[in-house]
Amino acid sequence: MYCIISLILISFTWMKSSLAVQCDTNPCELGGNFLPPNYQCLQITDNFNDVICTCPDGHVETNTRCRICDKINCGPNGICIERSFFENLHYTCGCTNGTVNYLNPGPCPNTYPVTTTPSSVICLNGGTYNTATGTCVCPASFTGLYCEQSIVEPINCQKVVCANGGVCNPVQTIENGVDIQCSCLNGFAGRNCELVGVSGGCTAVICNNGGTCEERVNGAATFAYCRCPSGISGQRCETSYFSCPAPGIYADPINCKFGRYFQCIGLTLSTLSCPRANAHSK
Template sequence: MNLKLLFFCLVFAVLLLQVESKQKHKDKNGPPERNGKRGKHGMRDKKRLKYKDIVEDIIFAASLDDDDDDDQGNMDWLLDLQEPEGRCNPNPCQNDGVCEEKGRRGYKCDCPKPFKGRKCEKRPRICRRGKCGRGECVLTSTPPFYECKCKEPFQPPDCKVVAVCEPNPCKNGGQCIQDGNDFDCQCPEGFSGRFCHVGPDDCYVDDGETYRGVVSETDDGIDCLYWNSHFILEGGADPFNSFEDKDGLGPHNFCRNPDGEPRPWCFYRRGRRLLWDYCDVAQCLQTTEVVPTGDPQPTSRPAETTPPTAVVTEKEPAVKPTDPSITPGDPSAPKQFLTCGMPQPKKAFTRIFGGLKVSPGAIPWQVSVQERPKNSISPHRPICGGVLISSCWVLTAAHCIDKSKELQVVMGSLSLDRVEPTAQTVEVESSIVHENYRETPEAVYNDIALLRLKGTDGFCANETQYVKTACLPDAQLPDGTECTISGWGATETSEYGSNHLLEADVLLIGQEKCSEPKVYGKVLDNSMFCAGYLQGGVDSCQGDSGGPLTCKENNTSVVHGLVSWGDKCGSKNKPGVYTRVTEFLNWIKSKMQASP
């Protein structure tokens, strides 16, 4: 067992490395290169689906399979954790189910369609394999809650009949050239794309946040998934509700940039794996206020986990971490850190890798703890996460601290691979490791440390939309509470992980359940607790050591745990183990008050 567990284990790291490494070889600030080989019709050879690829794709099976049923696994342990004491108060029924009390301690949930299950927690897997023959199944907000998008040359409505070039799939006067069961579109001058659907003025401005063109292929020519594809939305989002489109997303597969990437991108699929890549869309030669159009503007689409908020394009200027001219006692000084646990995210969007890509300002208390040898001029290296609890204090895990190194923290930044204008970098003046911290071959005990930041008169970090504090807890929360962990995954024993901050939701697991022999047995004490999912999965493996586990209390984010250790990663009955912050409240306050 690795006592210094580096969340972002192998399964998740391999996926990210594959995606991240691919981006390093791309021009992130300009139009994509167009130097690929050309085929016999003068068009660049790309990784487009051929007839043979479609019929051999396991997802495009021609008939329904028994192995793809609605069973969501044995979740009795989870339902038991969330059992309410008052039967129907609070309402245990999910997805607007109506609770009816039965007997002295029982209840029954009347579930609205299409939900079912003991607590209306199950929904039918609408897009089962083979539902759409040789086509992509997308989710809709109205019955029958799905639609089939056929892969040419298969034809609607069931995507099982083959018809090559009839009707002509090529747009804007393009000529369809048949090659057996495959085809190419020979486009008129100025038009491009597999179906000649991209016009000569289709380009993006700046980072492409306002792009509303119709490019629907990645740089490598892979077809983009529809934004309402079940591969995207069935990972926890509710496809049965709808909301007003704000980021150009909708029931189409056109490239967009809803979350601040350098240029438009889209999701694509490789087998059952969901991936993403930048798109084969050109950057406009001159900055213009004219935004290319061409996609139908939908009035609604299946909801994501969190609907995007209003688009904000302005960037906040870089700020100094410490301004000696401003002191807390100065009545003219700006008020700092008067509240905690109240983020102001710019916009929220789910980049589904088993973890969520964090939007700017959504987790403003997350910091990156970085080290380098003392008296060295070498760059600092990220080793752990941490959480800002006041202008000059950061909580982290004790096992992250090496007294032979000098430390700094970076806050207000989502990326580790580039300097962002919102970032603040502050040196660590001193580190305080808990006196009873110890490691054994089985566990890590009292795994908590405080970092005092360098500053003047109690003023170190500067509060902005991107830098805020998390609240300290008052008491423990009930088992089964859903909380959030976050981190990059780059730690002291591995360089693997994501360059962009990610988050994941986990459930608090009771001490009795976590101390069962098949989980962690008797090694747990009150200084730690478990969170995650006992059936396993990458969700319980995301975040850096020392990073925060925060839970919502009255719409305020409270730090209840610090990422500490675990056995393996994402394995069944091996959830993550976290430092229990409520056990160290007196220690935290005493150290902060004693420090000059």
């Protein structure tokens, strides 16, 4: 009788462990572009049979992979592209108007015929797949069809951060010098490609909190970009995150990676930038 009970307990324990989900079996499908800290597998401490899969936008899944694009519908003429460099949204929609392919920060307009855009292209080493050209846009230190070949990175790009898939490259100027610029994907703008566009033109209600609107046209696509006052962030300048506590110099927690910081003169807030080291021809 004792042996039978022991056998039942062992069988029950084996069945329970076989149903358990453990991070070492990669239930969150981590790898490629889906790596910590944006994507993680966390073993639940009060129930070791389950795991939590995290996403960078804050939502989680239990015992199954977390992908933002699993919940995004870009419309009948778009595909969802999920990469960590789309900082504000964590995804973008690759859209087409029937003639031009472009990136749109949000669902694509649905007034155009459905066309297919390759969704399986993987650009290596931080490269970005540009749906408008059907090619990988490579950082300055890589080249090749899939950005697989390493090259010597221009020294002046080593400390320049280009957000949202932008790449840094030295650009020759008419003064025979070199200007360090971020080349941005369609739908993004700014000195560091940090501005996320709103599809369509500028209107009086697009930018909040004193933000100013800029409109840019690229082929058939038109985007409006909000430039926010110091201490304000967001695609539409909707979030206030810093105000002067006292006179002095303060770190900008959002734009520090772009070499920007705050200066408070009295309680008046302004944004300053570290200079980019330009290389000049001899």
